[in-house]
Amino acid sequence: MILKEYRKHFVEKLQLIYPNEEINAFFYLLAESVLGLKKVEVSMQLQRPLTTEETKLLDSALSALQKEKPIQYIIGETYFYGLPIKVDSSTLIPRPETEELVDWIIKENSYASPEIIDIGTGTGCIAISLAKHIKNANLTAIDISEGALKIAKKNARLNNSSVEFIQTDILQVSRLPKFYDVIVSNPPYIRNSEKQYIQKNVLSYEPHSALFVSDIDPLLFYNKIADIALKNLNTNGMLFFEINEAFGEKLVTLLMNKGFKNICLKKDVFGKDRMIKSTI
Numbered sequence: 001m002i003l004k005e006y007r008k009h010f011v012e013k014l015q016l017i018y019p020n021e022e023i024n025a026f027f028y029l030l031a032e033s034v035l036g037l038k039k040v041e042v043s044m045q046l047q048r049p050l051t052t053e054e055t056k057l058l059d060s061a062l063s064a065l066q067k068e069k070p071i072q073y074i075i076g077e078t079y080f081y082g083l084p085i086k087v088d089s090s091t092l093i094p095r096p097e098t099e100e101l102v103d104w105i106i107k108e109n110s111y112a113s114p115e116i117i118d119i120g121t122g123t124g125c126i127a128i129s130l131a132k133h134i135k136n137a138n139l140t141a142i143d144i145s146e147g148a149l150k151i152a153k154k155n156a157r158l159n160n161s162s163v164e165f166i167q168t169d170i171l172q173v174s175r176l177p178k179f180y181d182v183i184v185s186n187p188p189y190i191r192n193s194e195k196q197y198i199q200k201n202v203l204s205y206e207p208h209s210a211l212f213v214s215d216i217d218p219l220l221f222y223n224k225i226a227d228i229a230l231k232n233l234n235t236n237g238m239l240f241f242e243i244n245e246a247f248g249e250k251l252v253t254l255l256m257n258k259g260f261k262n263i264c265l266k267k268d269v270f271g272k273d274r275m276i277k278s279t280i
Helices: 003-014 022-037 052-066 071-075 098-106 126-135 146-158 192-197 200-205 220-232 245-257
Strands: 077-079 084-086 114-120 139-145 163-167 180-185 233-242 261-267 272-279
Touching: 003 022, 003 052, 022 052, 022 071, 052 071, 071 077, 084 126, 084 146, 098 126, 098 180, 098 233, 098 272, 114 126, 126 139, 126 146, 126 163, 126 180, 139 146, 139 261, 180 220, 220 233, 220 245, 245 261, 245 272
Parallel strands: 114 139, 114 180, 139 163, 180 233
Antiparallel strands: 077 084, 233 272, 261 272
């Protein structure tokens, strides 16, 4: 089979599941991952015969897409803040709103050699991006998941980024290893009651422990991390969170009641309350 024929077959198999624009995006990603062809090269090589092995790999990816497995898990990689980031089933797929959080931290930084810690690092995308874009920054990243940390370490090496990774359960500690100028966290913040609104591909494939919290105590991680920040932030240090849009005002109140200052609730590009910053 030639590439042109396979593309037609690929579209036909997915057109009842995904919009055409998304199907085309999938095909170009797989063409690069499996065939080593850039997007511009695909149209120039439509008569290219596919080998048996290439067809097998494309068929496997197509089958996974029919089951709505995220394309990032299929190819094992995505991009975050311009950096290649490996992903697997032990990690969340980095989101655009998290890029906005990283951008905010970079723009707010005024430290010469900041000590920064990322709590619940997952793929390491936040810590690695900050290490790459903040001069002389010293990065630490922690996560409870051994699998996530394995991927995060691969990503640090892939991006030639120096980050110290530590495996720990943030809910079981009262202090951090040292004092920091910046503490950032994108903790689990989707309530269990919200699962009915979550897309099937997220619900079926992404790690629930990194996504969901109990409706009884949805601010569990924020409350704990804020308490730790009071002990481990340097004077005028900054605490950044990515948040559930439904928690904005509650988190402002929580931080005010704990004595944090200069609290700023920030909207993402879609106008939703998705980030918060405060100082001590």
